Amino acid sequence: MFIINKIIQIFFLLTTIVFFNLTNVNANSNDSNVDKMHFSFDGVFGMIDKASARRGLQVYTEICSGCHSLKHVSYRNLSGIGFSSDQIKSFASQYEVLADPDSEGEVTMRPALPSDRFISPYNNSNQAKYMNNGALPPDLSLVVKARAGAASYFYSLLNGYKEEPENFDSSNGYYNEAYPGHIIAMPQPLYGEDVEYLDGTEATLEQEIMDLISFLTWTGQPELNERKSMGFRVFLFLIFMTTILFISYKKIWKRVKAGLI
Numbered sequence: 090m091f092i093i094n095k096i097i098q099i100f101f102l103l104t105t106i107v108f109f110n111l112t113n114v115n116a117n118s119n120d121s122n123v124d125k126m127h128f129s130f131d132g133v134f135g136m137i138d139k140a141s142a143r144r145g146l147q148v149y150t151e152i153c154s155g156c157h158s159l160k161h162v163s164y165r166n167l168s169g170i171g172f173s174s175d176q177i178k179s180f181a182s183q184y185e186v187l188a189d190p191d192s193e194g195e196v197t198m199r200p201a202l203p204s205d206r207f208i209s210p211y212n213n214s215n216q217a218k219y220m221n222n223g224a225l226p227p228d229l230s231l232v233v234k235a236r237a238g239a240a241s242y243f244y245s246l247l248n249g250y251k252e253e254p255e256n257f258d259s260s261n262g263y264y265n266e267a268y269p270g271h272i273i274a275m276p277q278p279l280y281g282e283d284v285e286y287l288d289g290t291e292a293t294l295e296q297e298i299m300d301l302i303s304f305l306t307w308t309g310q311p312e313l314n315e316r317k318s319m320g321f322r323v324f325l326f327l328i329f330m331t332t333i334l335f336i337s338y339k340k341i342w343k344r345v346k347a348g349l350i
């Protein structure tokens with residue numbers, strides 16, 4: 090009896106652990122200028138909206154890729170947000186990468202292949218800094234996850250270019266309400282209507298930011314949708330097992346109490 094009791098306790102514990110792991114959301118920022126927001130991928134069953142992530146890729150490609158790399162992502166990974174292999178091939182082939190040296194040792198350029206990583210705007214970080222007044226535009230692959238406040242911070246940052254308060258010295262950059270210290274080296278990248286969405290969605294500033302969040306959450310956690318749907322199945326399984334165990338526990342105890350065992 091003791092053993093069955095224990096097993097049931099362990100199952101309850103496991104169920105609870107799985108549940109809390111699933112609801113685990115990113116760290117909250119202490120910065121009062123970052124409002125905690127709700128996103129489609131929050132919570133136990135939340136998923137990344139793939140159509141939104143594809144629009145985010147378009148914004149990244151047309152606006153952000155001029156300064157920011159995305160070096161942890163290969164073109165073929167785009168299948169994760171619904172691209173077919175032909176679409177990936179033609180997307181990759183718009184870009185050029187260094188080819189292997191030929192038989193004479195000459196290095197030329199070749200069109201990028203699906204297996205190549207996203208090309209970087211600069212050859213190295215010194216060049217990146219040189220072109221941005223000494224500030225290094227960070228790689229965006231993991232940036233949403235890497236900042237305290239995560240997606241909420243990202244949203245507030247891109248929305249945070251406001252009129253600077255009087256007497257504020259912004260000679261070293263641009264005033265931004267959400268950026269720690271409020272002075273950022275990145276000029277405001279989005280105003281709304283910055284792209285013409287291929288799927289016809291209206292490109293408001295809000296829409297562009299939300300789409301970038303979908304896309305960059307996916308680049309940081311490409312397994313998020315699979316993990317959550319697997320977690321959900323494990324959760325159901327644990328509930329099922331707990332119920333079965335509980336029923337058998339009741340049944341056995343009934344017989345013990347009745348003095349049959």
Ligand code: HEC
Nearest residue numbers: 152153155156221224225226227232273274275278279301
């Ligand atoms: C003209 C170049 C340029 C463009 C275009 C640009 N950025 Fe930046 N970005 C920078 C620089 C430079 C920094 C570093 C800022 C600093 O250190 O003060 C930066 C920093 C950032 C950061 C990190 C902020 C932090 O908390 O450290 C994020 C996120 C970011 N950019 C997102 C974007 C997105 C999204 C786009 C496209 C919509 C974009 N950037 C377009 C130059 C650019």
